[in-house]
Structures are given as structure tokens and as C-alpha cells.
Amino acid sequence: MAYKRNIFIxxxxxxxxxxxxxxxxxLLGTITFPVIIYEVFEKLIEVQPLNEQMFVDARxxxxxxxxxxxxxxxxxxxxxxxxxxxxxxxxxxxxxxxxKSLRESDQIPPLTFRKGxxxxxxxxxxxxxxxxxxxxxxxxxxxxFYKYLEFISVDLNDQEKQTLEIIxxxxxxx
Numbered sequence: 001m002a003y004k005r006n007i008f009i010x011x012x013x014x015x016x017x018x019x020x021x022x023x024x025x026x027l028l029g030t031i032t033f034p035v036i037i038y039e040v041f042e043k044l045i046e047v048q049p050l051n052e053q054m055f056v057d058a059r060x061x062x063x064x065x066x067x068x069x070x071x072x073x074x075x076x077x078x079x080x081x082x083x084x085x086x087x088x089x090x091x092x093x094x095x096x097x098x099x100k101s102l103r104e105s106d107q108i109p110p111l112t113f114r115k116g117x118x119x120x121x122x123x124x125x126x127x128x129x130x131x132x133x134x135x136x137x138x139x140x141x142x143x144x145f146y147k148y149l150e151f152i153s154v155d156l157n158d159q160e161k162q163t164l165e166i167i168x169x170x171x172x173x174x
Contacts, residue, residue, distance in 0.1 A: 008082050011089040019081035026077055027070075034066050091119045095126065102130065145171070 009015055041059040045052050091113050098111045111123040111130075146168065153164050 015085040018085045
């Protein structure tokens with residue numbers, strides 16, 4: 001079953017810092033246009049002082065339009081930043097929850113991410129690593145168990161040793 005994106009703010013500190021950095025870059029990049037327009041109108045007023053009021057009105061109208069456009073553009077950019085940062089914060093959150101559940105339980109399903117999330121290669125790597133670690137753990141546990149059986153077999157008689165060997169073979173087949 002696919003995961004739905006119901007909550008877009010998963011890691012507020014990261015997501016808002018990311019969005020503010022992007023918006024600051026956008027704002028710095030677009031702030032030059034009003035400054036250039038202002039300078040152009042100042043030169044026009046110097047050249048044609050008789051039309052000063054017309055130029056001032058035109059400049060004010062352009063600035064109002066630019067200000068409105070800038071706020072709209074920043075708002076849309078903020079929404080897009082939240083959405084994109086959600087695609088990175090979501091997988092990190094899911095991985096964190098998965099690692100916590102690994103510590104608390106032995107029976108956990110494999111890690112999966114939502115369709116469209118970033119880091120698509122991560123679940124396969126994590127699942128493969130968990131499988132490898134579990135197999136190493138099982139091998140170590142079996143090795144310790146066999147060593148213990150050999151330790152106690154020293155004090156056993158022949159019939160008990162044969163029974164112990166049968167037990168070892170059955171355990172190997174598990």
C-alpha cells in the first residue's frame with residue numbers, strides 16, 4: 001500500500017531553514033530589478049523634468065506590481081520548497097523510525113519509502129544490511145551454542161555423546 005503525504009512538515013527545523021535559505025537567495029536575486037527600475041526613472045525625471053509626475057506615478061505603479069508579484073512568487077516558492085524538503089525529510093524520518101523499531105522488535109517488515117521520495121536506493125541497502133547483520137548474529141549464536149555443547153560433552157558418556165551429536169545435526173538443519 002502506498003503511503004499518502006498527509007503531513008508535509010515532518011522536520012520543521014530542517015524544512016523551514018531550507019525554505020528560508022532558498023527564499024533568501026531568490027529575494028537577493030530579484031531585488032536588483034526594482035533598484036534598476038528606480039534608477040531608470042530617476043534618469044528620466046532628470047532628462048524630462050516637465051513629465052516628473054507622470055514618471056513618478058508610473059514608477060509607483062510598477063513598484064506596486066513588482067511588490068505584489070514578489071510576494072506571490074515567494075509564496076509559491078515557499079510551498080514548492082516545503083514539498084521538495086518533505087521528499088528528503090520524509091525518508092530520513094521513516095529511516096529513523098525503522099531503526100528505532102529494529103531495537104525494539106525482531107519482527108519488522110522491510111523498510112520502504114513512498115513513491116516519489118528521494119534516496120530511493122536507501123531502503124534496499126538498509127534491508128540488505130539488516131539481513132546480513134541478522135545472519136551474522138545467528139551464526140555467532142550457533143557457534144557459541146556449539147562450543148557450549150562441546151564443553152559439556154567432555155563429561156558425558158558415549159550414549160549421551162551420541163544423543164548430543166543427533167541434537168547438533170538437527171540444529172544444523174534448522
